[in-house]
Amino acid sequence: MASRAASIPQSPPFPAGLTRDQLLEIYRYLRLTRTLEERLTALYRQSKVIGGLFRSLGQEGESVGSAYALARGPNPDILSPLIRNLGSMLVMGAQPLAILRQYMAKAEGPTRGRELNVHFNDLEKGYLGQISHLGDMVPVMAGIALSFKLRGEPRVGLVYVGDGATSTGTFHEGLNFAAVQRVPLVVIAEYNRWAYSTPPEKQFAVKDLAEKAKGYGIPAVTVDGNDVLAVYEVTKLAVERARRGHGVQFVEVKTYRRKGHAEHDDQHYVAKDELDWWAKENDPVDRYVKQLIQHEWAEQRELKAIDDRVKVEIDQATDACIDEPLPPGESALGGVYAGPAAAPRHWYRSL
Amino acid sequence: MADVTYLEALRQGLWEEMDRDPRVFILGEDVGAYGGAFKVTEGFTKKFGEARVIDTPISEAAIVGAAAGAAHMGMRPVAEMQFIDFISCAYDMLTNYVATARYRAGLATPIVVRGPCGGYVRGGPFHSQNPEAAFFHTPGLKIVYPATARDAKGLIKASIRDDDPVIYLEHKWLYRRIKEALPDEEEILTPIGEARLAREGKDLSIVTYGATVWKSLEAADQLAKDDGLAVEVLDLRTLLPMDDAAIMRTVQKTNKVLIVHEDTRTGGLAGEIAARINEQAFAWLDGPIMRVTAHDVPLPYAPTLEDFVLPQTEDIVKAARWLAAY
Numbered sequence: 001m002a003s004r005a006a007s008i009p010q011s012p013p014f015p016a017g018l019t020r021d022q023l024l025e026i027y028r029y030l031r032l033t034r035t036l037e038e039r040l041t042a043l044y045r046q047s048k049v050i051g052g053l054f055r056s057l058g059q060e061g062e063s064v065g066s067a068y069a070l071a072r073g074p075n076p077d078i079l080s081p082l083i084r085n086l087g088s089m090l091v092m093g094a095q096p097l098a099i100l101r102q103y104m105a106k107a108e109g110p111t112r113g114r115e116l117n118v119h120f121n122d123l124e125k126g127y128l129g130q131i132s133h134l135g136d137m138v139p140v141m142a143g144i145a146l147s148f149k150l151r152g153e154p155r156v157g158l159v160y161v162g163d164g165a166t167s168t169g170t171f172h173e174g175l176n177f178a179a180v181q182r183v184p185l186v187v188i189a190e191y192n193r194w195a196y197s198t199p200p201e202k203q204f205a206v207k208d209l210a211e212k213a214k215g216y217g218i219p220a221v222t223v224d225g226n227d228v229l230a231v232y233e234v235t236k237l238a239v240e241r242a243r244r245g246h247g248v249q250f251v252e253v254k255t256y257r258r259k260g261h262a263e264h265d266d267q268h269y270v271a272k273d274e275l276d277w278w279a280k281e282n283d284p285v286d287r288y289v290k291q292l293i294q295h296e297w298a299e300q301r302e303l304k305a306i307d308d309r310v311k312v313e314i315d316q317a318t319d320a321c322i323d324e325p326l327p328p329g330e331s332a333l334g335g336v337y338a339g340p341a342a343a344p345r346h347w348y349r350s351l
Numbered sequence: 352m353a354d355v356t357y358l359e360a361l362r363q364g365l366w367e368e369m370d371r372d373p374r375v376f377i378l379g380e381d382v383g384a385y386g387g388a389f390k391v392t393e394g395f396t397k398k399f400g401e402a403r404v405i406d407t408p409i410s411e412a413a414i415v416g417a418a419a420g421a422a423h424m425g426m427r428p429v430a431e432m433q434f435i436d437f438i439s440c441a442y443d444m445l446t447n448y449v450a451t452a453r454y455r456a457g458l459a460t461p462i463v464v465r466g467p468c469g470g471y472v473r474g475g476p477f478h479s480q481n482p483e484a485a486f487f488h489t490p491g492l493k494i495v496y497p498a499t500a501r502d503a504k505g506l507i508k509a510s511i512r513d514d515d516p517v518i519y520l521e522h523k524w525l526y527r528r529i530k531e532a533l534p535d536e537e538e539i540l541t542p543i544g545e546a547r548l549a550r551e552g553k554d555l556s557i558v559t560y561g562a563t564v565w566k567s568l569e570a571a572d573q574l575a576k577d578d579g580l581a582v583e584v585l586d587l588r589t590l591l592p593m594d595d596a597a598i599m600r601t602v603q604k605t606n607k608v609l610i611v612h613e614d615t616r617t618g619g620l621a622g623e624i625a626a627r628i629n630e631q632a633f634a635w636l637d638g639p640i641m642r643v644t645a646h647d648v649p650l651p652y653a654p655t656l657e658d659f660v661l662p663q664t665e666d667i668v669k670a671a672r673w674l675a676a677y
């Protein structure tokens with residue numbers, strides 16, 4: 001079989017203008033996301049991950065596919081991920097070690113134990129962490145994109161928003177503001193059929209989230225969110241349109257949240273056969289693997305090699321930080337303002 | 352008499368009012384089929400139907416605004432904030448519309464806005480807040496904050512029956528941590544505006560509310576054992592309007608007062624309480640009015656950081672000991 005691998009050319013017929021290496025890289029990010037989340041789940045069960053744990057199982061495709069459409073490297077495009085966009089952060093260059101430290105509130109983590117899960121940023125790499133208040137990142141990302149426009153930088157902002165979060169006021173204000181200002185912003189609306197326990201019928205009266213964008217004069221498309229390459233292609237088009245000065249672009253990804261809202265949620269409100277169907281028939285990683293193999297874009301053993309390397313990488317990152325200390329209590333007081341002065345320590349702490 | 356948790360007591364109170372008064376209905380995110388993020392409204396849809404237990408979109412301003420409109424028309428809505436941290440999204444509705452409606456326009460707005468507050472649970476900056484100070488400054492609102500199971504029940508019932516808008520703050524750290532035997536036959540109603548003497552003493556008073564009532568009681572036990580001090584603990588229960596008379600009574604009795612709250616210090620309620628004591632009972636004081644509060648930072652996630660920032664029992668012990676010796 002070794003000779004067969006060598007015969008695979010590094011040029012088309014590959015899809016979506018991607019090279020073979022890129023196709024394999026996309027696979028690596030999908031696997032990395034899933035394996036890292038599985039590790040986080042294990043650590044959560046051991047009470048090492050202290051807060052809640054939110055899974056993106058079944059949604060890795062839309063996270064990875066959309067982020068992969070952005071420019072990375074120096075002066076990257078900037079995205080703002082949600083709790084279920086771990087894959088997007090990994091694509092932008094977030095390191096498993098930093099993510100593990102953050103979830104375990106380690107002193108060496110990116111927020112030094114102040115914030116939880118994916119609430120952290122690296123603007124050099126191209127991601128801005130969310131806050132919990134849903135919808136808030138839409139206007140903020142409109143502002144990031146506005147800065148690109150004002151400075152004439154050929155960069156694009158991308159913001160994720162859940163189907164539930166499209167009900168917030170900030171989502172609507174931010175979207176309209178961005179549309180009027182014609183800023184280079186791409187909105188990825190994640191129709192994953194749940195907002196905690198709330199189904200779409202109780203969340204909005206339109207069928208597709210894309211209809212909401214149209215009300216603001218924003219071009220919108222809907223895409224199969226579990227088809228990684230389709231998400232990539234559609235987002236790529238949107239990103240390039242935004243970059244060329246065509247204003248806000250809206251991409252609705254249809255996908256499915258296969259786990260509960262967070263690990264504590266037993267999903268008793270979800271039909272079991274529905275979950276089974278999405279797991280068996282419409283898993284984004286399985287579908288991508290099938291494509292890779294059927295079109296002979298890659299070989300099973302190459303994918304297996306990637307799986308193995310990912311596992312080793314995550315084992316090493318976990319081993320490197322699992323026994324690290326939490327931040328010292330006193331360090332909580334610094335950094336509220338730009339100046340060096342920390343918040344005062346209360347009088348009785350010195351008694 | 353059955354032992355019920357703080358959460359179950361709140362649930363019973365809501366249930367009884369829904370049962371008693373058809374004008375009462377509940378609206379909020381995931382309150383129906385799911386029974387609420389913390390299961391406060393579990394089983395309500397089955398008993399009262401979907402029309403009276405409304406699963407809403409993620410739209411806090413609309414939840415509160417719609418509750419206000421329905422209340423003008425004679426309904427008694429109870430709005431749930433999934434976490435009280437998200438009440439900030441309804442700040443405009445509450446402070447501008449709801450709070451002024453009676454004064455401006457003679458409109459009754461008998462709504463209750465309730466939700467889980469507070470830290471000590473490793474929730475990080477957006478699932479741990481205590482928002483009382485943000486609303487305390489707004490005339491027209493009432494704010495209650497039960498510390499016991501009995502008051503969790505008594506205050507939700509009183510809030511629903513009150514003719515003005517009430518923000519009902521419930522502490523998630525207390526939800527399943529405390530239990531109390533509540534009589535089945537007696538109707539429990541806690542009057543809004545009345546503090547509760549949680550522990551009698553003569554040497555020093557602690558004025559507090561919410562989760563720190565329990566930390567203060569723990570400190571008082573320790574001070575009795577180790578120092579022979581008799582510490583009085585006053586649980587405010589209602590923050591707005593505040594029970595000045597109860598505060599002055601305890602000050603006049605012990606002549607020393609320590610104010611304890613979980614919220615941050617600057618602009619926190621302790622400042623207002625201290626000012627009132629200063630105005631109304633200055634002559635009775637034998638020492639400075641002192642505060643034990645959270646440090647002035649957003650509440651961080653790591654256990655080491657959260658423990659440092661929040662007031663702990665040991666802090667209350669030390670501060671009280673210092674004040675007693677003053």
Ligand SMILES: Cc1ncc(C[n+]2csc(CCOP(=O)(O)OP(=O)(O)O)c2C)c(N)n1
Nearest residue numbers: 084132133134162163164165194195196437
């Ligand atoms: C303003 C606001 N209200 C309520 C919440 C509580 N909350 C957290 S996630 C969530 C559901 C979000 O659903 P969706 O936007 O569809 O994202 P998904 O979880 O499906 O990724 C809710 C209600 C919040 N974070 N912010």
Ligand SMILES: [Mg+2]
Nearest residue numbers: 162163194195
């Ligand atoms: Mg959703």
